[in-house]
Amino acid sequence: MPSPTATNPARPRVVVIGCGFGGLEATKALCNAPVDITLVDRTNHHLFQPLLYQVATAGLAAPAIAAPVRHLFRKQPNVTTLLGEANRIDAAARIVHLTDGTALPYDHLIVAAGATHSYFGRDEWARFAPGLKTLDDAFEIRRKVLLAFETAEKELDPARRAGWMNFVVIGGGPTGVEMAGTMAEIARQTLPGEFRRIDPASAKVLLVEGSPRVLQAMPEDLSRRATEQLLKLGVEVRTASRVTAIDARGLEVRPAEGEPYRIESRCIIWAAGVAASPLGREIAAATGATLDRAGRVVVEPDLSLPGHPEISVVGDLAAAMSHLAGHEPRPVPGVSPAAKQMGRTAAGNLLARLEGRPTKPFRYRDYGSLATIGRNAGVVDLTTPFGRVKFSGYPAWLFWLFAHVYFLIGFRNRMVVLFDWASAYWSRQRYARVVTDIEPAPVDG
Ligand SMILES: Cc1cc2nc3c(=O)[nH]c(=O)nc-3n(C[C@H](O)[C@H](O)[C@H](O)COP(=O)(O)OP(=O)(O)OC[C@H]3O[C@@H](n4cnc5c(N)ncnc54)[C@H](O)[C@@H]3O)c2cc1C
Structure with missing residues (x-):
C-alpha cells in the first residue's frame, strides 16, 4: 500500500x-x-493522564484533559497526523x-x-477490576462507581446491598491514593441527600496495598501523612496485604500477618501494576x-x-x-x-x-513528585536548587492543583478545569455524572 x-x-x-x-x-x-x-x-487525542482519575470520579469531563492531536499540529505543514x-x-x-x-x-x-496495565500474570482479573489508562477506562470506572450506588438503592437484601456499598482500590501509588480519596469524598460529600433507601456516607472505601506503606516512591514521613489524610477522609488503608483472587463479587486478601480474608465488593479498581x-x-x-x-x-x-x-x-x-x-x-x-x-x-x-554532530546521553532532571488526597489535602516532595522541600496538607493540595493546571495542554482546558474545580470546591458537587450505558457489567457470576 x-x-x-x-x-x-x-x-x-x-x-x-x-x-x-x-x-x-x-x-x-x-x-x-x-x-x-x-x-x-x-487515538485522536493527547491525554493528560495525571488527571484521568478526575474523569473516572466524575469531577471533570473528558475534553478538559484531552486535546485533539490533529488540532495541536494544524499550523505545522511538515507534520502529518494519522489515526x-x-x-x-x-x-x-x-x-x-x-x-x-x-x-x-x-x-x-x-x-x-x-x-x-499489568495484572502480574492474572489477566483474568481485568474483567472484574478495570485499570485506569485511557478515557475508555475512566468512563468504565465512572460507570461502575455510580451504578454501584444506584444498584444499592434498589437492593433490598442487606447482605447483597453491602457488596454494592464496598469500594476497593488495589494499589497504593499516587493513582490509587487519589482514586480512594476522591471516592470517599463522593460517598461522604457529593451523594448524601440524593438517595432515599441508602446512606451513601456509609459506603466503605478500602485501599489495599501489598507493600508496608502507600506512596512507596515518596519519603516515609510523607507516606505516613498521606495515610493520615486518607483515614481522615474515611478510607480504610490496608497495607502489607496482597490480593490473591478477584471475582465478580469480591476479592481475597492475604495480609502479611493474620489469616487471609475475603471482601465482598462489586466495584474494584486496579491501580497496582504497569x-x-x-x-x-x-x-x-x-x-x-x-x-x-x-x-x-x-x-x-x-x-x-x-x-x-x-x-x-x-x-x-x-x-x-x-x-x-x-x-x-x-x-x-x-x-x-x-x-x-x-x-x-x-x-x-x-x-x-x-548534522553529523555527536549525540548526547539522556539526563533526567527530577523536579520531585506530588499527590493529592481528596479536597484540601496532598503531599509534595520537591527537588529544588536549594535542596529538597517537603510539605503536606492544604499548601500541598494548592500546589498540586496549580501545577496540574499549568501543565495541561491548551488555554481553554486550563480555564475549564480551574472553573470546574472552583465550582466543585464551593458546591461539593461533581457535575460529570452522566452514565449512558446502564446495563450491569457483563461479569456477574
Ligand atoms: C492514571 C495515571 C495517572 C498518572 N499520574 C501521573 C502523575 O501524576 N505525574 C506523572 O508524572 N506521571 C503520571 N502518570 C504517568 C504518566 O502519565 C506517564 O509516565 C506518561 O504518560 C508516559 O508518557 P509516554 O509518552 O511514554 O506514554 P503515554 O503518555 O501513555 O502515550 C502513549 C501514546 O501512544 C499511543 N499508542 C500506544 N500504542 C500505540 C500503537 N501501537 N500505535 C499507535 N499509537 C499507540 C497511545 O494512544 C498514547 O497516546 C500517570 C499515569 C496514569 C495512567
Whole structure:
C-alpha cells in the first residue's frame, strides 16, 4: 500500500509512534526542523493522564484533559497526523506497519507507545477490576462507581446491598491514593441527600496495598501523612496485604500477618501494576533489542537502539538510564516529566545525527513528585536548587492543583478545569455524572 503521507523526497522522513507525553514533545521539538514528520496514534487525542482519575470520579469531563492531536499540529505543514495502531516494524526495510495495512516508510523512527496495565500474570482479573489508562477506562470506572450506588438503592437484601456499598482500590501509588480519596469524598460529600433507601456516607472505601506503606516512591514521613489524610477522609488503608483472587463479587486478601480474608465488593479498581506497551516485544523481535522484566526496551545512553541509531524509544516504553554529569547512571522513572524530557532528547539527537554532530546521553532532571488526597489535602516532595522541600496538607493540595493546571495542554482546558474545580470546591458537587450505558457489567457470576 502506498504511504499516505505528503513528504518532500529531499527531506528525511521521521515517523513518531504515539502522541502521549514523549511523542508530543519529540514532535514539537522537530516542528521547525528540515524533516517531514508522520505522527501516528491509535487515538485522536493527547491525554493528560495525571488527571484521568478526575474523569473516572466524575469531577471533570473528558475534553478538559484531552486535546485533539490533529488540532495541536494544524499550523505545522511538515507534520502529518494519522489515526492508526502500529503493530509491526520492519527494521531492515525501515517501514512501520499499521493494523489497517498502512505502511509508513521512515528514515528515523521515534517510538513513544507508553505502557498498559499489568495484572502480574492474572489477566483474568481485568474483567472484574478495570485499570485506569485511557478515557475508555475512566468512563468504565465512572460507570461502575455510580451504578454501584444506584444498584444499592434498589437492593433490598442487606447482605447483597453491602457488596454494592464496598469500594476497593488495589494499589497504593499516587493513582490509587487519589482514586480512594476522591471516592470517599463522593460517598461522604457529593451523594448524601440524593438517595432515599441508602446512606451513601456509609459506603466503605478500602485501599489495599501489598507493600508496608502507600506512596512507596515518596519519603516515609510523607507516606505516613498521606495515610493520615486518607483515614481522615474515611478510607480504610490496608497495607502489607496482597490480593490473591478477584471475582465478580469480591476479592481475597492475604495480609502479611493474620489469616487471609475475603471482601465482598462489586466495584474494584486496579491501580497496582504497569507493563510496557506490547509494541516493545515487536521492537525487540525486529531489532534484537533487549527487554527488561516490565517489557520495556533497553536503550542506549542517547535513547537509540543498539545497532539501530535511526530508532529511538522514549517514555514509559523505554528502560532508560539518566546520565547526569558527576553521578552514577540511574534508572529513569515512568513519569510524565521523564517522558517529555526523553522526547526532547531523542529529537535533539536525531537532528545531531542529521548534522553529523555527536549525540548526547539522556539526563533526567527530577523536579520531585506530588499527590493529592481528596479536597484540601496532598503531599509534595520537591527537588529544588536549594535542596529538597517537603510539605503536606492544604499548601500541598494548592500546589498540586496549580501545577496540574499549568501543565495541561491548551488555554481553554486550563480555564475549564480551574472553573470546574472552583465550582466543585464551593458546591461539593461533581457535575460529570452522566452514565449512558446502564446495563450491569457483563461479569456477574
Ligand atoms: C492514571 C495515571 C495517572 C498518572 N499520574 C501521573 C502523575 O501524576 N505525574 C506523572 O508524572 N506521571 C503520571 N502518570 C504517568 C504518566 O502519565 C506517564 O509516565 C506518561 O504518560 C508516559 O508518557 P509516554 O509518552 O511514554 O506514554 P503515554 O503518555 O501513555 O502515550 C502513549 C501514546 O501512544 C499511543 N499508542 C500506544 N500504542 C500505540 C500503537 N501501537 N500505535 C499507535 N499509537 C499507540 C497511545 O494512544 C498514547 O497516546 C500517570 C499515569 C496514569 C495512567
